[in-house]
Amino acid sequence: MSFPFAREREYFPILQEKIQLSSCSQSALSKQVEAAIEEYTETLRHTGMDWMLWMEKVGVAKAEFAKLINAELDEIAVLSSVSDCASSVASALDFTGERSKIVTTEIDFPSLGHVWLAQQKRGATIRFIPEVNHCIPLVYYSESVDEQTLITSIPHVSYYNGFKQDLAQIAAIVHEKGSYLFVDAYQSAGGVAIDVKKTDVDFLTAGSQKFMLGIPGIAFLYVKKELAEKLEPTVTGWFGRVNPFAFDGKLLDFAEGARRFETGTPPMINGFAAAAAIQLLNEIGVERIETYLETLSQTAITYAQEKGLKVMSPTDISQKASNTAIYIPQASKAEAILKEKGIIVSARNDVIRIAPHFYNTEQEVIAAIDALVKLPANL
Numbered sequence: 462m463s464f465p466f467a468r469e470r471e472y473f474p475i476l477q478e479k480i481q482l483s484s485c486s487q488s489a490l491s492k493q494v495e496a497a498i499e500e501y502t503e504t505l506r507h508t509g510m511d512w513m514l515w516m517e518k519v520g521v522a523k524a525e526f527a528k529l530i531n532a533e534l535d536e537i538a539v540l541s542s543v544s545d546c547a548s549s550v551a552s553a554l555d556f557t558g559e560r561s562k563i564v565t566t567e568i569d570f571p572s573l574g575h576v577w578l579a580q581q582k583r584g585a586t587i588r589f590i591p592e593v594n595h596c597i598p599l600v601y602y603s604e605s606v607d608e609q610t611l612i613t614s615i616p617h618v619s620y621y622n623g624f625k626q627d628l629a630q631i632a633a634i635v636h637e638k639g640s641y642l643f644v645d646a647y648q649s650a651g652g653v654a655i656d657v658k659k660t661d662v663d664f665l666t667a668g669s670q671k672f673m674l675g676i677p678g679i680a681f682l683y684v685k686k687e688l689a690e691k692l693e694p695t696v697t698g699w700f701g702r703v704n705p706f707a708f709d710g711k712l713l714d715f716a717e718g719a720r721r722f723e724t725g726t727p728p729m730i731n732g733f734a735a736a737a738a739i740q741l742l743n744e745i746g747v748e749r750i751e752t753y754l755e756t757l758s759q760t761a762i763t764y765a766q767e768k769g770l771k772v773m774s775p776t777d778i779s780q781k782a783s784n785t786a787i788y789i790p791q792a793s794k795a796e797a798i799l800k801e802k803g804i805i806v807s808a809r810n811d812v813i814r815i816a817p818h819f820y821n822t823e824q825e826v827i828a829a830i831d832a833l834v835k836l837p838a839n840l
């Protein structure tokens with residue numbers, strides 16, 4: 462297979478010495494992101510502080526994220542984690558009326574379950590849609606979402622095995638019942654093309670550390686324009702105000718658009734990193750990345766099966782993203798052994814996740830699988 466990203470691979474120095482296939486957890490550091498982090502520390506070292514520039518960079522990060530998912534700039538809020546984004550949305554919902562149900566899934570990242578369960582105190586009832594082989598059959602949404610459902614929360618892509626869901630189809634099902642759709646896109650943004658307009662999701666969140674090529678500590682929240690104006694989050698702070706710099710502690714007004722979901726001072730250094738990282742993704746184009754990652758997915762599945770390994774991801778690549786999960790009962794130990802050999806993969810429960818990005822080659826995927834095959838039988 463020809464490798465289409467030879468020039469861009471040069472941006473990632475670690476790849477000269479290591480095989481990094483951990484984009485479902487932490488992607489490789491690019492020279493651009495390293496320089497952006499340095500630019501932030503330079504402002505501290507040389508100017509003491511530079512709020513204008515810091516805010517400008519966070520603004521660039523927001524704009525790049527908006528472009529990545531085909532949203533408008535004022536539909537994006539910036540917070541510190543996906544968990545924070547979910548809490549901020551939950552806090553704006555009223556669970557005391559007829560519609561008090563939250564539908565979520567057993568394949569959501571645990572944090573989402575925690576945020577939704579915490580709403581029980583505020584009147585919510587929670588329904589978890591059960592998984593089948595770590596996937597959710599589409600029909601389960603029609604069966605679970607009803608006229609009492611206020612919000613349905615789903616992962617776009619599963620953190621465990623890369624199972625990918627069809628956002629447009631799910632949005633149509635839940636909207637027919639009058640429910641909002643909240644999407645956790647942390648495992649897809651940057652590796653799978655997302656169009657919030659075409660798919661018609663209501664809320665979508667993603668952090669920067671995984672396929673978005675950044676570092677932890679910053680997450681973005683998309684809120685559909687016409688929705689934001691109707692909602693007033695109670696998890697809030699001065700950056701959610703019309704004019705944060707009015708410094709009026711007695712005035713609880715709400716900024717226009719998604720910014721009302723912001724709370725305190727944005728994560729600045731993370732904003733610098735995210736701006737550079739998402740800029741790079743947008744320059745390359747996520748559609749191109751997604752197509753290439755499908756070929757790596759096919760290689761990973763076919764080769765792992767040939768070698769007798771058990772693949773826990775869907776084997777139809779149209780139903781999965783980059784991450785191929787391979788059953789290894791002592792996965793954490795396996796991760797450590799591979800790390801010593803210079804191969805960075807990510808363990809979750811009983812699987813090793815091989816999650817390449819555009820900068821990885823087919824040979825690297827094969828080398829990681831070969832290393833798994835060579836693991837001692839009793840770890």
Ligand SMILES: Cc1ncc(COP(=O)(O)O)c(C=O)c1O
Binds near residue numbers: 545
């Ligand atoms: C799909 C998904 N959602 C949420 C999270 C947690 O995000 P945060 O730590 O930003 O709350 C993770 C982390 O692995 C994840 O994979």
